[in-house]
Amino acid sequence: MKTLLRLILSAALVANVFLGLAVDRNGLEVALSVVSGVVVLASAAGLWALRGSREGRSEL
Numbered sequence: 465m466k467t468l469l470r471l472i473l474s475a476a477l478v479a480n481v482f483l484g485l486a487v488d489r490n491g492l493e494v495a496l497s498v499v500s501g502v503v504v505l506a507s508a509a510g511l512w513a514l515r516g517s518r519e520g521r522s523e524l
Contacts, residue, residue, distance in 0.1 A: 465514060466511060466514055469507045469510045469511050469514070470507075470511065472503065472507045473504060473507040473508060473511065476500045476501075476503040476504045476507065477504055479496075479500045480497060480500040480501055480504060483496055483497040483500060484497060
């Protein structure tokens with residue numbers, strides 16, 4: 465699961481950077497950029513939620 469989320473995160477980051485730099489700003493590109501940004505945030509949140517507890521790490 466973590467591998468899949470890392471792959472999705474990487475692909476969405478690349479897509480977001482590409483959409484931010486390489487294309488004109490019309491409605492479709494803005495929508496695709498927003499969607500890829502949401503995918504980045506969601507996959508990062510999923511990885512954060514699935515992180516394992518580390519030995520010796522203090523709980524706050």
